[in-house]
Amino acid sequence: MVIRPWAYAIWEHLQAALDERIKATGARNAYFPLLIPESYLRREAEHVEGFSPELAVVTHGGGKQLEEAAVVRPTSETVVNGSFSRWISSYRDLPLLLNQWANVVRWELRPRLFLRTSEFLWQEGHTAHATREDARAYALRILDEVYTAVMVEDLAIPVFRGRKTERERFAGATTSWSCEGIMRDGRALQMGTSHELGQGFARAFGTQFTDRDGARRHVWQTSWGVSTRLLGAMIMVHGDDAGLRVPPRLAPTQVVVFVARAGEGVSESAGALVDELRARGVRAEFDDCTEVSTGRRIVDWELRGVPVRVELGPRDLSSGQATVARRARADKQAVALSEVSEKVPKMLDADQAELLAQASVLRDRLTHTADSEVEAADIARRGVARVRWSALGPAGEDRLLASGFSVRCLSQPDGPVEDLDRPEVEALVARRTDDRGDEKRHALFPERD
Amino acid sequence: MVIRPWAYAIWEHLQAALDERIKATGARNAYFPLLIPESYLRREAEHVEGFSPELAVVTHGGGKQLEEAAVVRPTSETVVNGSFSRWISSYRDLPLLLNQWANVVRWELRPRLFLRTSEFLWQEGHTAHATREDARAYALRILDEVYTAVMVEDLAIPVFRGRKTERERFAGATTSWSCEGIMRDGRALQMGTSHELGQGFARAFGTQFTDRDGARRHVWQTSWGVSTRLLGAMIMVHGDDAGLRVPPRLAPTQVVVFVARAGEGVSESAGALVDELRARGVRAEFDDCTEVSTGRRIVDWELRGVPVRVELGPRDLSSGQATVARRARADKQAVALSEVSEKVPKMLDADQAELLAQASVLRDRLTHTADSEVEAADIARRGVARVRWSALGPAGEDRLLASGFSVRCLSQPDGPVEDLDRPEVEALVARRTDDRGDEKRHALFPERD
Numbered sequence: 001m002v003i004r005p006w007a008y009a010i011w012e013h014l015q016a017a018l019d020e021r022i023k024a025t026g027a028r029n030a031y032f033p034l035l036i037p038e039s040y041l042r043r044e045a046e047h048v049e050g051f052s053p054e055l056a057v058v059t060h061g062g063g064k065q066l067e068e069a070a071v072v073r074p075t076s077e078t079v080v081n082g083s084f085s086r087w088i089s090s091y092r093d094l095p096l097l098l099n100q101w102a103n104v105v106r107w108e109l110r111p112r113l114f115l116r117t118s119e120f121l122w123q124e125g126h127t128a129h130a131t132r133e134d135a136r137a138y139a140l141r142i143l144d145e146v147y148t149a150v151m152v153e154d155l156a157i158p159v160f161r162g163r164k165t166e167r168e169r170f171a172g173a174t175t176s177w178s179c180e181g182i183m184r185d186g187r188a189l190q191m192g193t194s195h196e197l198g199q200g201f202a203r204a205f206g207t208q209f210t211d212r213d214g215a216r217r218h219v220w221q222t223s224w225g226v227s228t229r230l231l232g233a234m235i236m237v238h239g240d241d242a243g244l245r246v247p248p249r250l251a252p253t254q255v256v257v258f259v260a261r262a263g264e265g266v267s268e269s270a271g272a273l274v275d276e277l278r279a280r281g282v283r284a285e286f287d288d289c290t291e292v293s294t295g296r297r298i299v300d301w302e303l304r305g306v307p308v309r310v311e312l313g314p315r316d317l318s319s320g321q322a323t324v325a326r327r328a329r330a331d332k333q334a335v336a337l338s339e340v341s342e343k344v345p346k347m348l349d350a351d352q353a354e355l356l357a358q359a360s361v362l363r364d365r366l367t368h369t370a371d372s373e374v375e376a377a378d379i380a381r382r383g384v385a386r387v388r389w390s391a392l393g394p395a396g397e398d399r400l401l402a403s404g405f406s407v408r409c410l411s412q413p414d415g416p417v418e419d420l421d422r423p424e425v426e427a428l429v430a431r432r433t434d435d436r437g438d439e440k441r442h443a444l445f446p447e448r449d
Numbered sequence: 450m451v452i453r454p455w456a457y458a459i460w461e462h463l464q465a466a467l468d469e470r471i472k473a474t475g476a477r478n479a480y481f482p483l484l485i486p487e488s489y490l491r492r493e494a495e496h497v498e499g500f501s502p503e504l505a506v507v508t509h510g511g512g513k514q515l516e517e518a519a520v521v522r523p524t525s526e527t528v529v530n531g532s533f534s535r536w537i538s539s540y541r542d543l544p545l546l547l548n549q550w551a552n553v554v555r556w557e558l559r560p561r562l563f564l565r566t567s568e569f570l571w572q573e574g575h576t577a578h579a580t581r582e583d584a585r586a587y588a589l590r591i592l593d594e595v596y597t598a599v600m601v602e603d604l605a606i607p608v609f610r611g612r613k614t615e616r617e618r619f620a621g622a623t624t625s626w627s628c629e630g631i632m633r634d635g636r637a638l639q640m641g642t643s644h645e646l647g648q649g650f651a652r653a654f655g656t657q658f659t660d661r662d663g664a665r666r667h668v669w670q671t672s673w674g675v676s677t678r679l680l681g682a683m684i685m686v687h688g689d690d691a692g693l694r695v696p697p698r699l700a701p702t703q704v705v706v707f708v709a710r711a712g713e714g715v716s717e718s719a720g721a722l723v724d725e726l727r728a729r730g731v732r733a734e735f736d737d738c739t740e741v742s743t744g745r746r747i748v749d750w751e752l753r754g755v756p757v758r759v760e761l762g763p764r765d766l767s768s769g770q771a772t773v774a775r776r777a778r779a780d781k782q783a784v785a786l787s788e789v790s791e792k793v794p795k796m797l798d799a800d801q802a803e804l805l806a807q808a809s810v811l812r813d814r815l816t817h818t819a820d821s822e823v824e825a826a827d828i829a830r831r832g833v834a835r836v837r838w839s840a841l842g843p844a845g846e847d848r849l850l851a852s853g854f855s856v857r858c859l860s861q862p863d864g865p866v867e868d869l870d871r872p873e874v875e876a877l878v879a880r881r882t883d884d885r886g887d888e889k890r891h892a893l894f895p896e897r898d
Contacts, residue, residue, distance in 0.1 A: 001482065002479070002480070002481050002482065002532055003479060003480035004479055005477035005478065005479045005547065008477075008478050008479050008480055009477065009478065011480075012478065028454035028457075028458065029454065029457050029458065029461065030451070030452060030453055030454050030457050031451070031452035031457055031460075031570065032451050033450065033451065033568055034483075034521070034552055034554065034568050035505065035521075035554070035567075035568065052512050053511055053512035054511075055509075055510070055512075056484065056507045056509070056510045056519075057507060057508065057509035057510070058505045058506060058507050058508075058521065059506065059507075059508045059509065060504075060505070060506035060508065061504070061505045061506070061556045061567075062502055062503075062556040062557075062558055063501050063502035063504075063556075069509075070505075072483070072484075072507065072521065083451055098454065102552075103483055103551075103552065105483065105484070107510045107511040107512075108511075109511055118484075118510075119482055119483050119484065121480065
């Protein structure tokens with residue numbers, strides 16, 4: 001996968017939004033090695049089981065065969081925990097909250113761009129806490145204040161938040177929480193996960209701390225991540241027949257000032273408009289390549305999903321106005337030239353909200369309540385079913401999966417899930433966007449189902 | 450190499466400074482794959498010669514042996530050029546200016562932290578131009594407006610700019626330009642390089658464009674990079690016996706407001722000071738961990754190189770003042786409490802300039818003009834020699850290298866080097882900071898000597 005400049009610039013805005021919120025929770029960024037000695041991965045026995053098909057293995061380095069092979073990191077729990085065991089000695093060192101922006105590799109035979117590629121870019125958070133309660137609270141804080149917030153406010157995608165079933169839980173975790181988005185085609189996409197790791201890694205790596213009472217205790221940990229898959233979600237939720245629609249907050253170019261036809265003073269007026277918009281903090285670009293046909297240029301800008309296009313030609317100029325086309329609404333309106341730079345920032349805010357509203361309507365139209373396993377399967381053929389978990393249970397989950405329907409997460413309509421056995425707990429049943437047609441008993445690595 | 454949060458945060462500020470200036474030249478960021486099929490590297494014959502000792506090779510993926518091995522990128526010229534050959538077809542596509550922030554791997558048997566590690570983080574720029582002149586102008590623009598500017602203005606390190614000799618030139622380049630810093634111990638460090646690649650890669654990958662006159666021509670290219678080695682330069686230029694001294698512009702924490710001793714109202718006043726400083730855009734942190742000894746806390750902050758420490762205790766408070774300690778000058782002064790938040794930003798600016806001034810004095814003290822090869826070698830034992838290139842030539846360069854002295858770059862005291870044969874061209878002779886004791890005929894990959 002090559003990420004070209006336009007997509008990469010969207011990723012940069014997304015990274016900035018995530019990074020700011022991650023740091024607001026108190027976490028700091030660090031960087032751990034790409035290559036991990038194979039023996040490290042064997043330390044956490046449950047974690048390692050059967051994962052080799054996903055690994056890229058380095059057997060030669062420095063011109064000769066290595067005594068111990070190294071794997072290209074599929075995730076960094078093991079190497080981070082090697083450091084944690086050296087860095088943590090006292091309750092004063094806790095909580096230790098780290099995040100890493102990195103590339104990871106999980107071998108894919110059937111890659112899908114942005115959704116499932118052998119290499120992808122992500123952030124992975126790793127934290128250690130003195131108590132289970134503190135670890136849980138932090139994992140949920142990441143789920144809500146970072147992931148859900150960025151997905152809703154920046155990506156303009158409403159998400160279902162909930163707990164993964166035993167079957168879908170990351171093997172190294174005691175509890176996996178996820179955000180599930182519903183794509184335009186009615187399929188679900190796991191957009192981000194936050195895991196309580198319990199004390200499994202702490203025991204495997206001997207990560208202990210001396211508590212206030214002098215006792216030595218193992219730390220409680222979390223890990224959490226989102227990836228370039230979020231770009232895939234954006235495409236599949238907001239895209240339409242004319243191409244991408246990028247939410248204004250993430251758009252590298254929010255407004256293109258577009259010279260529709262050359263004429264006296266047109267370029268100058270358009271250039272002045274760009275300056276005015278930039279002075280108001282709008283990311284504006286200038287397009288006066290009138291040697292290329294207007295139609296083709298419009299198609300290009302729409303394909304890239306630039307939120308607002310301000311068109312200016314000799315006729316507009318003489319009537320003192322511009323034509324403003326808004327990608328989110330597929331409409332055009334005349335705006336007095338003198339008011340363009342004042343109105344456009346408001347339009348961008350409104351269209352950010354509009355995209356979220358459209359995605360919410362879409363999700364609600366696709367989501368229905370079911371009373372039974374059979375009804376859930378019927379609904380999930382075209383959309384998303386909400387059904388009492390007590391009506392399914394792990395056996396129902398298995399049967400649904402055999403028919404291509406997956407339980408994405410469990411949640412209570414009012415409040416977080418604390419107890420899977422409560423009767424009001426609902427299962428979200430849907431087809432997976434990136435269904436590979438094969439079954440996996442467990443998510444062997446975190447953050448990608 | 451694990452980059453812990455304090456060092457990584459300095460890198461983030463350095464990245465931001467570089468990224469802003471890179472984008473100001475018109476380049477945009479993109480992302481290319483980590484793993485490169487071995488056959489890609491063989492396409493550019495000169496480039497590949499003898500480089501395998503530096504490569505990490507992936508032979509297994511997806512649970513089985515790969516038909517074709519892949520290398521972990523040591524640099525991305527080959528894979529980028531694969532894309533360029535598909536993306537470029539007309540003069541309208543030029544110049545194509547791309548940059549990538551990425552990790553790369555070059556196997557090291559004797560790594561040195563931040564200077565020479567098997568994996569390092571860097572940016573690598575890759576560009577394609579219609580003419581040789583345009584490519585050269587852009588390579589020099591990067592050297593001056595991006596690298597030299599950031600090194601001098603942000604890192605507070607003066608650099609010698611010049612052209613690499615044939616011997617030291619990156620094998621894939623026609624001309625390599627570099628910035629050389631002089632460390633505290635009198636050794637030179639290659640801090641960044643910018644290469645004219647000529648048409649070698651374009652021929653190997655068939656990257657041609659249709660020019661305005663309808664003719665098909667190969668593009669002219671550049672590549673350029675700086676890495677986490679810059680953190681090593683910062684440590685070795687500004688560090689002193691008490692630890693790091695981070696230039697204010699790059700310091701994650703610019704000011705620590707330090708409660709020297711607990712007392713009535715002290716924490717409140719200190720907290721208010723932190724708020725005032727932050728309101729003025731200063732990155733201020735609060736330290737009131739008075740249960741740890743004052744001496745130990747001061748040692749910690751000095752070790753980390755935080756530029757300014759504002760100390761506050763009960764006695765300071767009652768006399769309406771604070772003690773301000775400045776890391777760059779190793780001095781302390783009393784400042785009226787009401788004036789601290791106004792004065793500190795000016796102190797940060799002054800200390801940024803002070804570090805550059807100190808480093809310039811150091812460099813000038815270490816640098817001397819030599820009239821002969823013998824004298825150059827004598828000077829280079831303790832510092833840096835400037836000697837007429839005509840007094841050395843490639844044979845003199847070889848002899849010096851056999852004694853452990855390297856010609857770092859060639860330059861004209863007044864103006865850029867256009868012609869190696871001009872009599873006023875000077876060679877900069879010094880020991881290499883990361884001298885490995887072995888000789889390499891060529892820099893096989895760019896950006897690291």
